[in-house]
Amino acid sequence: MMVKWIREQVPSGLLPAMELDGQLIVESAEIMRILEEAFPDNKPLLPPKGSKERQRADSLMRLERRLFSDWLSWLTTSWQAPSSHTIPLPHCMLALRTTV
Numbered sequence: 001m002m003v004k005w006i007r008e009q010v011p012s013g014l015l016p017a018m019e020l021d022g023q024l025i026v027e028s029a030e031i032m033r034i035l036e037e038a039f040p041d042n043k044p045l046l047p048p049k050g051s052k053e054r055q056r057a058d059s060l061m062r063l064e065r066r067l068f069s070d071w072l073s074w075l076t077t078s079w080q081a082p083s084s085h086t087i088p089l090p091h092c093m094l095a096l097r098t099t100v
Contacts, residue, residue: 029061063095 010017014026018034025031032045045054 027065029058029065045076060096067092 006015006017009019009024010026012026016028016031017023017024017100019032020034025034040055046057
């Protein structure tokens with residue numbers, strides 16, 4: 001069933017996941033962009049392309065992806081040496097203030 005398909009297609013278990021034209025997509029920001037382009041008459045998930053708000057949303061999503069990646073790395077390797085990917089909190093706060 002669906003659980004079997006997900007396990008076969010996405011061994012990492014990352015969700016959301018979407019298959020479109022035979023291509024598997026597991027990045028949520030990319031899925032939002034594809035859905036907006038495919039269904040332009042529905043309520044938008046993101047600010048309009050090219051707008052300052054869209055630039056800020058894109059910057060925040062990149063920051064979120066980096067923070068999540070670093071957190072996951074820390075979580076799965078915390079029993080080993082400290083991760084070189086960890087972002088100190090002051091750096092994170094500065095990134096939030098200076099994001100577009």
